[in-house]
Amino acid sequence: ASTVALGEKQQPEEEEKVQSGSNGGAAAGGGGDKDSKAIASYWGVEPPKITKEDDLQKHHAPVTFLDKLAYWTVKSLRLPTDIFFQRRYGCRAMMLETVAAVPGMVGGMLLHCKSLRRFEHSGGWIKTLLDEAENERMHLMTFMEVSQPRWYERALVFTVQGVFFNAYFLAYLVSPKLAHRVVGYLEEEAIHSYTEFLKELDKGNIENVPAPAIAIDYWRLPKNSTLRDVVMVVRADEAHHRDVNHFASDIHYQGRELKEAPAPIGYH
Amino acid sequence: ASTVALGEKQQPEEEEKVQSGSNGGAAAGGGGDKDSKAIASYWGVEPPKITKEDDLQKHHAPVTFLDKLAYWTVKSLRLPTDIFFQRRYGCRAMMLETVAAVPGMVGGMLLHCKSLRRFEHSGGWIKTLLDEAENERMHLMTFMEVSQPRWYERALVFTVQGVFFNAYFLAYLVSPKLAHRVVGYLEEEAIHSYTEFLKELDKGNIENVPAPAIAIDYWRLPKNSTLRDVVMVVRADEAHHRDVNHFASDIHYQGRELKEAPAPIGYH
Numbered sequence: 001a002s003t004v005a006l007g008e009k010q011q012p013e014e015e016e017k018v019q020s021g022s023n024g025g026a027a028a029g030g031g032g033d034k035d036s037k038a039i040a041s042y043w044g045v046e047p048p049k050i051t052k053e054d055d056l057q058k059h060h061a062p063v064t065f066l067d068k069l070a071y072w073t074v075k076s077l078r079l080p081t082d083i084f085f086q087r088r089y090g091c092r093a094m095m096l097e098t099v100a101a102v103p104g105m106v107g108g109m110l111l112h113c114k115s116l117r118r119f120e121h122s123g124g125w126i127k128t129l130l131d132e133a134e135n136e137r138m139h140l141m142t143f144m145e146v147s148q149p150r151w152y153e154r155a156l157v158f159t160v161q162g163v164f165f166n167a168y169f170l171a172y173l174v175s176p177k178l179a180h181r182v183v184g185y186l187e188e189e190a191i192h193s194y195t196e197f198l199k200e201l202d203k204g205n206i207e208n209v210p211a212p213a214i215a216i217d218y219w220r221l222p223k224n225s226t227l228r229d230v231v232m233v234v235r236a237d238e239a240h241h242r243d244v245n246h247f248a249s250d251i252h253y254q255g256r257e258l259k260e261a262p263a264p265i266g267y268h
Numbered sequence: 269a270s271t272v273a274l275g276e277k278q279q280p281e282e283e284e285k286v287q288s289g290s291n292g293g294a295a296a297g298g299g300g301d302k303d304s305k306a307i308a309s310y311w312g313v314e315p316p317k318i319t320k321e322d323d324l325q326k327h328h329a330p331v332t333f334l335d336k337l338a339y340w341t342v343k344s345l346r347l348p349t350d351i352f353f354q355r356r357y358g359c360r361a362m363m364l365e366t367v368a369a370v371p372g373m374v375g376g377m378l379l380h381c382k383s384l385r386r387f388e389h390s391g392g393w394i395k396t397l398l399d400e401a402e403n404e405r406m407h408l409m410t411f412m413e414v415s416q417p418r419w420y421e422r423a424l425v426f427t428v429q430g431v432f433f434n435a436y437f438l439a440y441l442v443s444p445k446l447a448h449r450v451v452g453y454l455e456e457e458a459i460h461s462y463t464e465f466l467k468e469l470d471k472g473n474i475e476n477v478p479a480p481a482i483a484i485d486y487w488r489l490p491k492n493s494t495l496r497d498v499v500m501v502v503r504a505d506e507a508h509h510r511d512v513n514h515f516a517s518d519i520h521y522q523g524r525e526l527k528e529a530p531a532p533i534g535y536h
């Protein structure tokens with residue numbers, strides 16, 4: 001399956017700006033920087049960084065009917081989301097993460113049951129999908145610290161989860177190829193949405209508050225990190241989910257089972 | 269909730285024998301022992317050992333109606349299992365692990381969805397239960413290497429999983445207190461069953477073959493380990509699951525939610 005750059009969006013320049021912005025910010029972090037570097041290297045692991053700016057523009061061009069169905073399903077979900085949240089990206093992120101954490105759990109659970117029934121290994125895919133679900137849940141826990149849900153948002157999440165969980169469950173049973181493709185496109189939208197979030201932060205429309213403790217702990221960020229740094233690493237996670245899910249769909253397209261290709265294990 | 273020693277079974281002496289047998293075996297491991305110790309300490313982690321022999325006799329005495337319901341549900345499932353498998357403990361272990369891997373997945377998934385809906389942490393319980401499911405799946409993958417399932421066993425697993433998954437799912441929704449208690453008692457039976465397995469190995473009725481590679485890798489066992497060593501560590505895992513699930517049930521009995529008490533994270 002081919003993966004080409006999105007032509008319609010002016011992302012390349014945006015991402016590059018965002019990229020150098022982040023690096024510059026880290027380098028010019030001021031007084032606390034020495035300490036924060038010590039924290040970051042304590043684990044022997046550098047905090048995740050996006051090194052290739054084109055990584056954020058990767059797009060799976062929809063070719064087959066199922067691809068187009070997946071693509072337009074996601075696109076059509078975008079409109080009501082845009083209308084509902086408008087430019088409240090913190091709130092939007094929090095709400096969308098409650099949905100984003102569902103597919104990994106459903107896929108992981110179904111593969112787990114299949115592995116047990118068939119007395120077969122999953123080739124690492126159970127862990128990969130459950131890790132994705134956990135990672136998305138950590139996104140939610142992080143954005144919760146930044147913006148609190150209101151009662152009608154809680155009610156909305158309740159309904160949306162009920163519908164989406166069952167819809168995704170059925171879709172995965174009928175066509176895992178379609179299900180993973182939908183998630184791939186959802187993640188492409190998530191990347192776009194977090195890029196918009198970064199723009200609003202840079203414009204000063206959203207306050208660049210200090211990173212919540214949970215984010216510093218989970219992503220091993222320097223201790224003087226800000227919301228902007230958090231959005232950067234979250235967006236990098238979404239890029240990883242996008243690749244994992246398009247890859248899973250591609251495997252199914254080739255008439256193979258996931259366990260035949262080793263799962264791409266990320267840093268999360 | 270009180271946890272007392274089982275009076276009806278003559279386990280204390282058995283376990284002690286089993287315990288010293290294993291230690292003796294490891295110490296007298298022969299030529300490859302130096303190498304194997306190097307492997308075991310490479311990770312800085314000693315291979316898991318049961319140090320307290322009474323750990324295997326822990327039993328939650330059923331007091332309330334729900335406890336007794338859980339206890340007798342498990343006991344009544346024991347009879348057909350005994351009749352079906354008789355003394356083929358390798359086969360029995362393999363089959364029962366396909367069932368044992370279900371509750372952790374169901375509980376973990378339900379807590380995950382609840383965490384998302386309520387914008388709340390789970391207090392580590394999602395990870396604990398999903399880890400339990402993974403651990404049980406690794407038990408299955410291990411015993412698969414030792415005994416191959418026959419076609420009618422595959423068919424049986426298919427049916428049993430369908431029934432058990434849904435039954436446990438409903439039970440967890442209606443009464444997590446009951447669900448976790450049932451698993452606690454299932455694990456007590458599992459410990460008993462693995463103790464019988466060890467007896468058959470010691471009598472020579474089951475051949476003490478070398479440990480499969482997957483078990484040596486997963487439990488970081490010395491490389492000259494045998495099936496007996498594998499059964500020992502698997503049984504230790506079951507004791508951990510028993511404690512986790514009885515503890516979870518106890519929390520619910522006190523009218524509290526799991527997230528209010530930190531989850532006991534084991535070595536797996």
Ligand SMILES: [Fe+2]
Pocket residue numbers: 097100135136139190234238
């Ligand atoms: Fe996310």
Ligand SMILES: [Fe+2]
Pocket residue numbers: 100136187190237238241242
């Ligand atoms: Fe994602």
Ligand SMILES: [Fe+2]
Pocket residue numbers: 365368403404407458506
């Ligand atoms: Fe087990």
Ligand SMILES: [Fe+2]
Pocket residue numbers: 368404455458505506509510
């Ligand atoms: Fe167990």
